[in-house]
Amino acid sequence: MNTNKSRTVFMIGIFLCLGIPFGFGAMPDNQSLRLWYNHPAEKWVEALPIGNGRLGAMVFGTPGTEELQLNEGTVWAGGPGDNINPETGKAIPVIRKLLFSGHYEEAQQYANAHVHSTDNGMPYQPVGSLFIDFPGQSQFTDYYRDLNISDAIASVSYKVDGVTYKRTMFSSFADNVIIVKLTASKAGSITCDLRMKSPQKHIVSVNSDELMLSGITGDHEGKKGQVRFVALVKPVLNGGSLSKDSSTLSISKANEVTLYISIATNFKNYHDLSIDPFQKASAYLKTAMEKNYDQAVIDHEKAYQHYFDRVKLNLGTTDSIKNPTDQRLVQFAHDNDPQLVALYFQFGRYLLISSSEPGGQPATLQGLWNDQMLPPWDSKYTININTEMNYWPSEITNLSEMQQPLFHMLQDLSVTGRQSARETYGARGWVVHHNTDLWRITDPVDGAFDWGLWPMGGVWLSQNIWKHYLYSGDKVFLKKYFPVLQGACKFFIDELQPYPEHHWLVVAPSDSPEHEYVYDGNKRAAITAGATMDNQLIFDLFSSVISATKVLNTDHAFADTLETMIKRLPPMQIGQYGQLQEWLHDWDNPTDHHRHVSHLYGLFPSNQISPYYTPKLFEAARTSLIERGDVSTGWSMGWKVNLWARLLDGNHAYKLIKDQLTPVGTQNGGGTYPNLFDAHPPFQIDGNFGCTSGIAQMLLQSEDGAIQLLPALPDAWHNGSVSGLRARGGFEIVNLAWKNGNISSVTIKSTLGGNCRLRTYLPLNKESRLVHIHVAKGINPNLFFQIPAVKQPLISPKAKLPVLVLRKTYLYDFQTQPGEIYTLIFQN
Numbered sequence: 001m002n003t004n005k006s007r008t009v010f011m012i013g014i015f016l017c018l019g020i021p022f023g024f025g026a027m028p029d030n031q032s033l034r035l036w037y038n039h040p041a042e043k044w045v046e047a048l049p050i051g052n053g054r055l056g057a058m059v060f061g062t063p064g065t066e067e068l069q070l071n072e073g074t075v076w077a078g079g080p081g082d083n084i085n086p087e088t089g090k091a092i093p094v095i096r097k098l099l100f101s102g103h104y105e106e107a108q109q110y111a112n113a114h115v116h117s118t119d120n121g122m123p124y125q126p127v128g129s130l131f132i133d134f135p136g137q138s139q140f141t142d143y144y145r146d147l148n149i150s151d152a153i154a155s156v157s158y159k160v161d162g163v164t165y166k167r168t169m170f171s172s173f174a175d176n177v178i179i180v181k182l183t184a185s186k187a188g189s190i191t192c193d194l195r196m197k198s199p200q201k202h203i204v205s206v207n208s209d210e211l212m213l214s215g216i217t218g219d220h221e222g223k224k225g226q227v228r229f230v231a232l233v234k235p236v237l238n239g240g241s242l243s244k245d246s247s248t249l250s251i252s253k254a255n256e257v258t259l260y261i262s263i264a265t266n267f268k269n270y271h272d273l274s275i276d277p278f279q280k281a282s283a284y285l286k287t288a289m290e291k292n293y294d295q296a297v298i299d300h301e302k303a304y305q306h307y308f309d310r311v312k313l314n315l316g317t318t319d320s321i322k323n324p325t326d327q328r329l330v331q332f333a334h335d336n337d338p339q340l341v342a343l344y345f346q347f348g349r350y351l352l353i354s355s356s357e358p359g360g361q362p363a364t365l366q367g368l369w370n371d372q373m374l375p376p377w378d379s380k381y382t383i384n385i386n387t388e389m390n391y392w393p394s395e396i397t398n399l400s401e402m403q404q405p406l407f408h409m410l411q412d413l414s415v416t417g418r419q420s421a422r423e424t425y426g427a428r429g430w431v432v433h434h435n436t437d438l439w440r441i442t443d444p445v446d447g448a449f450d451w452g453l454w455p456m457g458g459v460w461l462s463q464n465i466w467k468h469y470l471y472s473g474d475k476v477f478l479k480k481y482f483p484v485l486q487g488a489c490k491f492f493i494d495e496l497q498p499y500p501e502h503h504w505l506v507v508a509p510s511d512s513p514e515h516e517y518v519y520d521g522n523k524r525a526a527i528t529a530g531a532t533m534d535n536q537l538i539f540d541l542f543s544s545v546i547s548a549t550k551v552l553n554t555d556h557a558f559a560d561t562l563e564t565m566i567k568r569l570p571p572m573q574i575g576q577y578g579q580l581q582e583w584l585h586d587w588d589n590p591t592d593h594h595r596h597v598s599h600l601y602g603l604f605p606s607n608q609i610s611p612y613y614t615p616k617l618f619e620a621a622r623t624s625l626i627e628r629g630d631v632s633t634g635w636s637m638g639w640k641v642n643l644w645a646r647l648l649d650g651n652h653a654y655k656l657i658k659d660q661l662t663p664v665g666t667q668n669g670g671g672t673y674p675n676l677f678d679a680h681p682p683f684q685i686d687g688n689f690g691c692t693s694g695i696a697q698m699l700l701q702s703e704d705g706a707i708q709l710l711p712a713l714p715d716a717w718h719n720g721s722v723s724g725l726r727a728r729g730g731f732e733i734v735n736l737a738w739k740n741g742n743i744s745s746v747t748i749k750s751t752l753g754g755n756c757r758l759r760t761y762l763p764l765n766k767e768s769r770l771v772h773i774h775v776a777k778g779i780n781p782n783l784f785f786q787i788p789a790v791k792q793p794l795i796s797p798k799a800k801l802p803v804l805v806l807r808k809t810y811l812y813d814f815q816t817q818p819g820e821i822y823t824l825i826f827q828n
């Protein structure tokens with residue numbers, strides 16, 4: 001390698017630092033970042049979501065009666081308290097004994113009979129709706145409504161009797177209120193009534209010129225609803241007049257109206273409901289109204305774009321963009337519409353920013369948006385895949401801050417979960433099962449069955465702490481959350497059991513989430529010992545804590561204990577069909593298409609399975625995924641996009657995206673609603689987030705010992721570019737561009753310095769040549785890229801393993817300095 005040329009590369013890098021554009025593909029304009037429609041929403045899944053992490057609204061956009069269905073993140077049924085049932089603790093040793101003596105069905109029956117909870121988690125609930133009635137406007141022309149995700153503003157416009165009416169709505173990221181602006185092309189044209197409704201116990205009143213809805217959340221499963229909330233609506237008129245009765249505000253002949261909607265609850269934290277909701281809502285309102293509307297818009301856009309603008313994606317352009325979003329969805333199966341994929345990707349980022357802001361609650365099963373008192377699965381936190389998936393896009397798509405509510409929740413759970421550890425298991429540390437809610441419950445919910453007795457929720461969630469460190473290198477953060485990770489370990493140091501057959505240390509009782517196995521012909525059970533995913537999760541938890549003790553130079557004796565135990569975990573096993581075994585025994589059924597693919601956790605989101613380091617396991621994981629099939633519901637499809645990306649098969653990942661971007665009801669499984677919400681069905685937001693993460697993973701990965709550039713590019717995306725994705729080790733991909741399926745350039749910013757190891761891929765049978773490169777041979781990737789040293793798999797003698805054919809790849813190493821930018825140009 002010619003050193004002079006290498007320097008040239010770094011010169012170019014420094015140029016870029018100074019802002020001279022080089023090698024950037026055309027980035028999409030804002031037009032491509034709109035969901036738009038030529039008719040009002042008739043159903044909730046056609047309405048458009050706005051949200052600032054705490055305050056959400058679904059905007060229907062109906063001319064005659066506008067509805068904003070309102071949510072606030074702490075409006076949940078019930079109140080503080082745990083869900084511990086002492087009977088569960090008594091049942092566990094019996095279930096364990098039955099499992100260890102091979103009486104699985106009996107263990108299941110015993111668990112079903114003895115594991116109950118009186119509190120199965122509380123539902124997340126709506127506040128109610130604001131209706132704006134516009135008399136005489138039911139006949140209209142020139143209708144348009146949209147959600148512009150480049151500035152997080154929804155708008156509606158239409159014409160009645162030659163007057164153009166327009167309204168814009170946003171949930172302000174700067175001012176903690178929702179703001180609605182009503183305008184008309186002719187002065188004095190705005191006449192409307194404001195009223196509110198709620199499915200909660202509530203009162204609507206008018207105080208001075210404010211409309212107020214106050215209420216209290218629902219009782220559920222014997223727990224009294226204790227969240228009190230207040231929603232205030234304050235109109236500010238330009239011209240016209242305001243009148244009122246006991247529950248309605250009427251505006252007559254105004255030129256313009258600005259409405260401020262402020263909502264607050266008595267929720268301070270999961271055990272304290274001492275806030276005065278009226279005072280809090282009034283304070284937000286007062287502060288927001290001190291600003292003029294234009295300034296409010298500027299501040300809102302700035303706060304939102306601070307996050308949103310970090311990533312741009314261009315997968316190519318076509319004329320399909322000229323069509324309304326719902327039509328594009330219908331046509332996606334037949335049209336080449338790469339901009340719809342890019343829009344869907346960015347919509348996932350929009351939803352994450354809008355439903356999970358620092359200081360708020362984590363995104364629920366529906367993010368922030370729910371109109372039902374009893375939403376599906378209570379719209380709470382199902383943590384055996386769903387909540388985790390919500391946060392898959394956060395690091396890679398440069399929205400790391402959005403994880404803060406999740407980290408807070410983990411901190412809470414590490415406190416409430418101590419009681420479950422102590423009382424239910426007699427163990428130290430903390431534990432949480434497959435669900436939690438605003439009140440941070442930690443014991444099993446919904447009985448044992450195929451789901452409840454799974455003590456791994458906290459382990460999986462807490463991996464986000466370690467991953468955040470791997471992406472950011474933030475030692476202060478790691479130190480702060482180290483006790484959470486350590487507490488999770490303590491529980492399993494006490495609770496892992498030697499399995500009678502091999503003396504491997506296993507979690508028992510547990511299950512492979514929501515999935516049953518059949519054994520001895522026709523016996524069935526879900527309760528098990530040593531499910532593959534549990535072993536992988538404990539492996540990750542212990543490995544991450546061992547690494548954290550090195551980074552923080554602390555608790556070395558504790559790390560030694562973990563090192564000893566990690567060696568005794570079961571290896572991954574390859575079963576008779578060449579599949580990755582889901583359970584400790586070879587019980588997998590190749591005709592089974594269950595939606596959960598829990599044992600593939602080791603492939604994604606974990607990195608214990610790799611084409612380069614564990615090729616047999618890689619092939620086995622592939623076999624398992626093929627057996628499970630493509631047909632599935634929302635989040636399961638989303639997971640499979642990521643898995644196929646990790647299997648380096650871009651075309652298969654793209655096929656899953658196509659399946660996902662299909663109108664609901666037109667296929668056997670999930671699909672997408674007109675407002676681009678993903679369907680489980682019904683709506684569940686994890687599929688949106690899963691697919692957004694999957695699209696990013698197709699373009700960039702950093703799980704496999706290097707920054708992998710375009711590891712799973714499908715044929716459909718010949719040319720394109722992406723900017724702003726993040727990789728482990730503090731690297732930001734300032735820009736990555738490709739032409740005819742080949743990488744053409746990459747510009748990388750290093751925030752931490754250190755060795756940067758890149759991996760590029762050639763399409764099969766194609767030669768590509770890197771021209772400017774500085775290779776520092778012999779440098780190992782740093783901690784951030786370390787590959788976990790998993791045990792050799794145990795392989796069934798019956799298994800026939802296919803020969804692995806991989807695309808040719810190149811690895812490049814170079815040293816980086818913190819804050820510097822490096823550009824590499826490839827010649828094809």
Ligand code: FUC
Nearest residue numbers: 365377382386514680684
């Ligand atoms: C898990 C899944 C279900 C659903 C629920 C919220 O239990 O198995 O399909 O997504 O979470």
